Amino acid sequence: IREQSTFLQALRNLPTYSELPPAIVDYLDYNSKPTISQTFDPLRTLTPPNLPSQPVATSPHSHLFSRMNSVPSMTTPNQQQFNPIGKENTAQKGPSLTQNANIRTLINDPSYNLVRIKQPPEHINDKIAFTFNNLSLSNLSQKAQELKDLLNNDEQLWKWVAQYLVIKRVSLEHNFHSLYAGFLNTLNINILFDTVLSETHRNIKILLLSDKQINNIPDRSLLKNLGHWLGMITIGRNKPILATDLEIKSLIIEAYHMGPQELLYIIPFVSKILESCAKSKIFQQPNPWLMGIMSILAEMHGTPDFKLNLKFEIEVLCKQLEIQLN
Numbered sequence: 001i002r003e004q005s006t007f008l009q010a011l012r013n014l015p016t017y018s019e020l021p022p023a024i025v026d027y028l029d030y031n032s033k034p035t036i037s038q039t040f041d042p043l044r045t046l047t048p049p050n051l052p053s054q055p056v057a058t059s060p061h062s063h064l065f066s067r068m069n070s071v072p073s074m075t076t077p078n079q080q081q082f083n084p085i086g087k088e089n090t091a092q093k094g095p096s097l098t099q100n101a102n103i104r105t106l107i108n109d110p111s112y113n114l115v116r117i118k119q120p121p122e123h124i125n126d127k128i129a130f131t132f133n134n135l136s137l138s139n140l141s142q143k144a145q146e147l148k149d150l151l152n153n154d155e156q157l158w159k160w161v162a163q164y165l166v167i168k169r170v171s172l173e174h175n176f177h178s179l180y181a182g183f184l185n186t187l188n189i190n191i192l193f194d195t196v197l198s199e200t201h202r203n204i205k206i207l208l209l210s211d212k213q214i215n216n217i218p219d220r221s222l223l224k225n226l227g228h229w230l231g232m233i234t235i236g237r238n239k240p241i242l243a244t245d246l247e248i249k250s251l252i253i254e255a256y257h258m259g260p261q262e263l264l265y266i267i268p269f270v271s272k273i274l275e276s277c278a279k280s281k282i283f284q285q286p287n288p289w290l291m292g293i294m295s296i297l298a299e300m301h302g303t304p305d306f307k308l309n310l311k312f313e314i315e316v317l318c319k320q321l322e323i324q325l326n
Helices: 005-012 022-029 110-115 122-133 140-151 155-170 174-187 189-207 219-233 248-258 259-278 288-301 308-321
Strands: none
Touching: 005 022, 022 219, 110 189, 122 140, 122 155, 122 174, 140 174, 155 174, 155 219, 174 189, 174 219, 174 259, 189 219, 219 259, 248 259, 248 288, 259 288, 259 308, 288 308
């Protein structure tokens, strides 16, 4: 399709073009737009190596990434070496799926500089990246012990790993959330889990307070990913989400009064959080906390002019939780 310019232009003119999956839109639009200044490279590429390369422009704000952005991704026999964020990676070919979830909103936020942990030495960076790149369900115990031996009881290093995990891995790699949650449980280190939880909430708040442009698909994707992750490490472990950290019912009601554009962010985000209730022993129905939230969503579902895609989100959630909408 991308090579058929006439057909592609007609496709772009359709009013529903922006509703296509973001990965497809990015692929179709690749090389049809002027180069966008980016201050990061993707962690890993999932695209074929024969796609044309696109240079990454430098940014005057690249100094903001000086500490966390030089973690290399260790290569396997079929992988290219990852270059530090902010530097051009000439081996990177075409748009990758990790580029779709744009982490610049998280890293450019002033709160990031306030909590950013000093980057460990390069040889430790390499080993941490190697550990995460080679994680699997069959070697969680082995990799957990290797990481413990590497970092010992250095709290600052564990905090840095927590920031790296949330920003560079969790926010981008939705399909590996179960693996990373299992790794956290296997490590069983309090300072690591506490920092991961606080970093997750901090980045969620950044996205909730950001400018919610209706076409800002990367931020919406980030918010959904972090919502899914938050549900897994709290509700999925039978731990509550404290109202002091995130008051979900109030968030939904506020979004409803702010309009459809706000709901495009909040409803999918909340749905991803609540997915974990299906696997929880405490938060399944008839848990009052869950049913209170679901009552609000069901009421919104029945309102006139409620967007079809948001209705679908609620219907899918009800099916997962085995709750009747009526």
